[in-house]
Amino acid sequence: MAAPKREIGGAHVRIGLLTEGGYPYVSGDARLWCDRLVRGLGQHEFDIYALSRSEQQEDEGWIPLPPQVSRVRTAPLWSAEDDGVVYGRRARRRFAEAYGELVAAVCGAGAVGAVGSVGAGAAGIGGAGGAGLGGAGLGGAGLGGAGLGGAGGAGREARGAENSVGVPDVEADRFGSALYGLAELARDEGGLVGALRSEAAVRILERACRAPGALRVAREARVPDLLTVAAHLERALRPLSLDWYDGDGLGSVDLCHAAAGGSAALPGLLARHFSDVPLLVTEYGVQLRAHYLAASGDAPVRALLSAFHRRLAAEVYRQAACITPGNTHARRWQERCGADRAKLRTVYPGMDASRFGDVGESAESADPYTLVWIGRIEPAKDLISLLHAFSEIRRSEPRARLRIVGAPAEGPEGAAYLGHCRVLAAQLFPDEAEGAHAVGDNPVSFEEIGGPEVPDLAEAYAAGAVIVLSSVVEGFPISLVEAMFCGRATVSTDVGAVVEVIGGTGLVVPPRNPRALAEACVALLRDPERRERLGAAARARALELFTVEQNVQAFRGIYLEIVSQSPVRRLLVDDMGDPLPFGVPAEAHIAGRWTEVRPVAEVRLAAEVRPVTEVRPVTEARPVTEVRSAAEVRPESGGRPCRAPGVPVRATAPVGAAPAGAASTAAPIPASGAVQSGEPAPAGEAAR
Numbered sequence: 102m103a104a105p106k107r108e109i110g111g112a113h114v115r116i117g118l119l120t121e122g123g124y125p126y127v128s129g130d131a132r133l134w135c136d137r138l139v140r141g142l143g144q145h146e147f148d149i150y151a152l153s154r155s156e157q158q159e160d161e162g163w164i165p166l167p168p169q170v171s172r173v174r175t176a177p178l179w180s181a182e183d184d185g186v187v188y189g190r191r192a193r194r195r196f197a198e199a200y201g202e203l204v205a206a207v208c209g210a211g212a213v214g215a216v217g218s219v220g221a222g223a224a225g226i227g228g229a230g231g232a233g234l235g236g237a238g239l240g241g242a243g244l245g246g247a248g249l250g251g252a253g254g255a256g257r258e259a260r261g262a263e264n265s266v267g268v269p270d271v272e273a274d275r276f277g278s279a280l281y282g283l284a285e286l287a288r289d290e291g292g293l294v295g296a297l298r299s300e301a302a303v304r305i306l307e308r309a310c311r312a313p314g315a316l317r318v319a320r321e322a323r324v325p326d327l328l329t330v331a332a333h334l335e336r337a338l339r340p341l342s343l344d345w346y347d348g349d350g351l352g353s354v355d356l357c358h359a360a361a362g363g364s365a366a367l368p369g370l371l372a373r374h375f376s377d378v379p380l381l382v383t384e385y386g387v388q389l390r391a392h393y394l395a396a397s398g399d400a401p402v403r404a405l406l407s408a409f410h411r412r413l414a415a416e417v418y419r420q421a422a423c424i425t426p427g428n429t430h431a432r433r434w435q436e437r438c439g440a441d442r443a444k445l446r447t448v449y450p451g452m453d454a455s456r457f458g459d460v461g462e463s464a465e466s467a468d469p470y471t472l473v474w475i476g477r478i479e480p481a482k483d484l485i486s487l488l489h490a491f492s493e494i495r496r497s498e499p500r501a502r503l504r505i506v507g508a509p510a511e512g513p514e515g516a517a518y519l520g521h522c523r524v525l526a527a528q529l530f531p532d533e534a535e536g537a538h539a540v541g542d543n544p545v546s547f548e549e550i551g552g553p554e555v556p557d558l559a560e561a562y563a564a565g566a567v568i569v570l571s572s573v574v575e576g577f578p579i580s581l582v583e584a585m586f587c588g589r590a591t592v593s594t595d596v597g598a599v600v601e602v603i604g605g606t607g608l609v610v611p612p613r614n615p616r617a618l619a620e621a622c623v624a625l626l627r628d629p630e631r632r633e634r635l636g637a638a639a640r641a642r643a644l645e646l647f648t649v650e651q652n653v654q655a656f657r658g659i660y661l662e663i664v665s666q667s668p669v670r671r672l673l674v675d676d677m678g679d680p681l682p683f684g685v686p687a688e689a690h691i692a693g694r695w696t697e698v699r700p701v702a703e704v705r706l707a708a709e710v711r712p713v714t715e716v717r718p719v720t721e722a723r724p725v726t727e728v729r730s731a732a733e734v735r736p737e738s739g740g741r742p743c744r745a746p747g748v749p750v751r752a753t754a755p756v757g758a759a760p761a762g763a764a765s766t767a768a769p770i771p772a773s774g775a776v777q778s779g780e781p782a783p784a785g786e787a788a789r
Contacts, residue, residue, distance in 0.1 A: 114664050115146045117354035117372065121365035122154035125163040125173060131360055131385065132164065134450055134652075140167045141653035145660065147171065148354060150345055150368055152178040174345060178364060181339050184292030192286065196296045197305060199282035204309040204334075206276035207408045208319045273419065273439070276412045281374050284341045288375075292342040297335035306331050310401075316408070322401035329398060330405045337409070340367045352376035355664050359417075363388035363410065366417045373420055379667040381659065382417055385427035385450050386576045387434040389414045394574070415439040422663050425656075428577050428598035446659065450577060451652025454644060457586035460563045461640050469629060470500045472622060473565030475558075475580045476572075479510035483594075484522045486615045487571040488545065492529050493619035495544065498626055503545045506561045523547060562587040566632060567625045572596050573612045581607075585643035588636040592621045602647075606639035 118124070124135035129151075139147050147170045153159045156179065166173070188196060287293040296302065307327055310319040322330070345351050351372035358381045359366035365388075369380040392410045396403045418424060418440035425448040426432040432445055454461075472491070476482055484505065491503045505522075509515035526545040548555050555561045562568065568584035568591045575597035582602060584591050591607035593599045600609055608625065610617040625632050645651075 113144060113146065114356060114660055115148065115354045116660065117148045117150055117351050117357045117369075117378070119150050119357060119359040119365050119368050121152040121178065121361055121363065122158065123151070123360055123365075125149055125151060125166055125170075126153065126158050127161040127164055128158055133453075134385070135360055136164060136167075137451055137453075137649045138653060138656060139170060141649065142657060142660075143167070143169055145169065148351075149173040150351065151175045152340065152364060155179050174350070176340070176343055176345075178336065178339060181294050181336075181342075183298070184294045184342065186291045186295055188290060188296060192290050193296075193301070195282070195286050196293075197301065199279045199286060200297075200302060201279075201305045201309065202275055203279035203283065204306050205312065206272050206279065207405060207412060208309040208312070208315045209272055273412070273415055277416045277419070280341075280370070280413075280416065283338065284346075284371050284374065287342045288346070293338065294335070294342055297331075297338060302335075303327055303331045306334075310405075316404060318400050318404045322405070326399055326401045326405075329402050333406055334409065337364055337413070338367075340364060341371070343368065346371050346375045348376075351378060354378055356381060356660060356667075358660075359383065361386070361388055362414055362417055363392075366421075367413070370417060370420055377667075379422040379663050380417075380420060381423050381425065381663060382421045383425045383427075383448070384431055384435065387426075387431050387438075389438060390434055390576075411438065418444070422667065423659055425659065429601050430576065430598040446655075448652060448655045448659075449647050451649035452579070452582055452586070452647050454586045454648050456557075457559050457562070457583060460559045461586055461588040463563065463588075468502070468564065469566045470498060470626060471502045471504060471565045472567050472569050472626075473504050473506060473561060474569045474571065475506045475561055475583075476570075477510050477515075478505070478507050478519045478522070479515050480518055481572060481574040483571045483573045483613065484518075485525065486613055486618065487569065488522065488525050488529055490571070490615035490618040490622070491545065493616060494622050494626075495530070497619075497623045501544065501622075501626060504548060504561075504564060505546065506548050506550065506555055508549050519547070558583065559587065562589055565589065567592060567622055569618070569622065570594060570599065571612075571618060575599060578602055582643055582647050585639035585647075588640040590625050590632040590635040591639065592618065592625065594618070603639070604642055606635055606642050608635075 118135065118139070120129065120131075120135065123129035123131045124139075126132065129135075149166075149170055149172065151173065153175060156177075159175075159177065163173070283293060307322075309315065310322050310327070345368055351357060351368060352375060354372070355378070357369035357372050357378050359369045360383055362382060362384050366380070366382050369378075369382070372378040373380050389410055393407065396407060398406075415438055418435060418438060421440075421444060423446060424435060424440055424444050425446050426435055427448065427450050429447065432447055435445060436442060472494070474484070474487060478484065487503075487505075491501070494501050494503075509519040526543065526547075530544050532543050548561075550558055550561060555564070562584055566589075568581070568587075568589045570578060570581055570591065570593040572578075572594055573596060575594075577598050578593070581591055581593060581599065585602075585606065591603065593603060593607060593609050594612040594614075595609050596612050603609060608621040610621050625635075
C-alpha cells in the first residue's frame with residue numbers, strides 16, 4: 102500500500118490552472134512564469150486546462166512537467182468540428198433567447214462607454230419580464246425562470262452589477278445571464294458549435310444590430326460584417342461546449358487560477374457558475390488592451406468585437422474572487438473595465454535573476470561609450486527615434502556606439518521594419534575609418550542573441566554602459582528588469598509600467614522625443630560615478646521586487662486566503678477507496694465576527710459536500726484524493742428544485758447544520774482574519 106501524500110508547509114490545495122495559448126506548450130505565452138509558479142508550489146496539486154491557439158503550437162508539444170501536475174486537459178481554440186447536435190424546438194428557443202440577449206447586450210448603446218456605465222434598451226430585466234429577442238425576457242419566462250435579483254438566475258448570486266456611482270448595471274447582468282444560459286444549454290444538449298455557426302445565429306445578430314437603442318455604428322453593419330462578427334463570437338464561445346465542468350473536472354478543484362483574462366478565464370467563470378469554485382485571475386498583459394491594439398477590419402466589426410470583449414472582461418472581473426495585475430498600468434486598465442478595487446492585488450512577475458548574477462556583481466562595462474538596445478524589432482519599439490537620437494549623441498560624444506540586439510517580429514511587417522532601420526542607419530552614419538588605410542566601420546550594429554559577438558543575453562547587457570528603451574507602446578518592460586538585474590543604468594521612455602519598474606533608479610524621457618533621449622544618454626555617458634550609483638540602486642530594487650521567490654510567495658498566500666474564505670468539505674480516501682474522516686484537519690473559514698447574528702437565509706453551509714470526483718488506482722502516484730459531496734441544493738423560485746440532469750444543487754441551512762451522515766469540518770477563526778494553516782500570512786500588494 103502506497104503511503105498517503107503528506108501536506109507540506111500547510112494546506113494542500115488542488116488548483117485548476119487555466120491558460121490560453123500558454124503553459125504547458127513549448128511556445129506558449131507566459132510559459133516560464135507558469136512553470137516557475139507550479140514548481141515553486143510543490144505542496145499543492147495542479148490540474149492544467151489549456152486552450153491552444155494553432156496547430157503548430159500543438160505539434161511542438163509540451164515542456165517537461167513537474168510531478169505536482171496530476172492532469173493536463175487541452176482543447177483547440179483555433180478549430181472546432183461540428184458537434185452534430187440537432188436541437189429540438191425547445192432547445193432552439195432557448196438558444197434564440199440566450200444568444201439574442203447576449204448580442205443585444207453587446208450591441209446596446211451602453212457598450213460603447215465604460216464597462217460600468219448603464220446600458221440602454223434593457224428594460225424589464227429583473228422585473229416582471231422584458232420583451233427580449235425570442236419571446237420572454239430574462240425577467241419573465243426566459244433563462245433561469247426568474248428575474249435577475251430574484252430567486253432564479255440559474256444559480257448566480259442574487260446581486261446586480263453596479264457602476265462607479267453605485268447605479269445597477271443591468272446590461273452587465275443581461276450579458277452574464279445570457280452567457281451562463283448558453284453554457285447550460287451546451288451542457289444539456291451536448292454542445293453549441295452547430296448552433297453558433299447556424300444562419301439563425303447570424304439573423305439574431307442582425308436583429309440586435311438593427312434594434313432601437315443599438316450602437317449607431319452597429320446599424321451600419323453589412324452582411325460580410327455580420328458574418329465576421331458571428332464567426333468571431335463562435336470562436337470565443339467555444340469553451341462553453343467543453344466537458345470540463347463536471348465533478349471529475351473543474352468542479353473538483355479548490356481554486357481556478359486563470360493565467361490571463363478573456364477566453365482563458367471563461368472556463369473559470371463556468372466552474373464558478375456550476376460548482377461555486379472560486380476564481381483567481383492574473384493579468385500581466387491585459388487581454389482587452391491587446392485586443393484593442395490588434396483590432397482590424399471595418400468600423401462595425403471593430404466596434405462590435407470590442408464591445409463583446411469589454412463585456413466579457415467586465416464579467417470576469419465581476420465574478421473573480423481576486424485579481425492580480427502585474428503592475429499599476431494593468432491595474433488602471435482593470436479598474437477602468439469595472440474591476441472592484443478591493444479585489445485587486447498587484448503581484449509583479451517573477452524573473453530568474455541567477456543568470457545575471459555575474460554581470461550584476463561586475464564593475465563597469467568593457468566599453469564605457471556603448472549604448473545597448475535589446476528587444477524585439479517592431480514599429481512599437483520606435484527604433485527610428487532611437488537612431489535619430491543617436492545622431493545627436495554622436496555630435497556630443499564621437500566615440501559613442503549603438504548596439505541593437507534582437508530579432509524582428511514574426512511576419513513580413515517585422516522584416517520590413519528591420520530593413521528600414523538598417524537603411525536609415527546606413528544613411529545617418531556612413532562607414533567611418535580612423536585613417537586612410539583603415540577599414541571603415543559603422544557605429545550602429547544590428548545583432549542577434551547567439552551570434553559570435555553576443556553569445557547569450559547576459560553578455561549583451563554586459564557590453565553596454567547604458568541600456569536604452571525607446572518604445573512608444575509597452576506593457577511590463579522585461580528588458581528593463583533584466584538590465585536592472587545586471588546593475589546597468591537605463592534611459593527609458595515614459596510608457597506603460599516603465600516609471601513603476603524604474604522607481605527612480607534610471608532616467609525617463611517622453612516618448613517620440615529624440616532630443617530628450619539623446620540628452621539623457623549623453624548625461625550618463627559623461628558621468629561614470631552616476632552610472633555606477635544608478636546601476637547599484639536598480640539592481641537592489643530588482644532583487645527586492647521582481648524575483649521568482651517574491652512572486653511564488655505572494656501567490657502562496659493568495660491561494661490560502663481564497664480557499665480559507667471558500668471552504669469545502671475535504672474527505673480523503675485510502676488506497677482501497679475507503680474514507681478517512683480524520684485525514685485532514687478542519688479548514689479555517691473567515692466568516693466575520695463571532696457575535697454576529699445573521700438570518701438563516703443568508704448563512705451558507707460551513708462545509709459543502711460534493712460528489713466523489715475520482716478514485717485513483719493503487720498504482721498511481723497520488724493515492725489520496727479529495728472527495729466532494731453528493732449534492733449542493735440551490736433554492737429556485739416557487740420553492741421547487743429545478744435542475745437539469747447532472748446539475749448540482751445547493752441548499753441553505755442554519756449555522757452548524759451538516760449533511761446527514763457527515764461531520765462538519767469547518768471551524769471559525771478569530772475576527773482578526775489570521776489563516777490557521779501553517780503557511781505564512783497572505784501576501785499583500787507588492788506595490789500600488
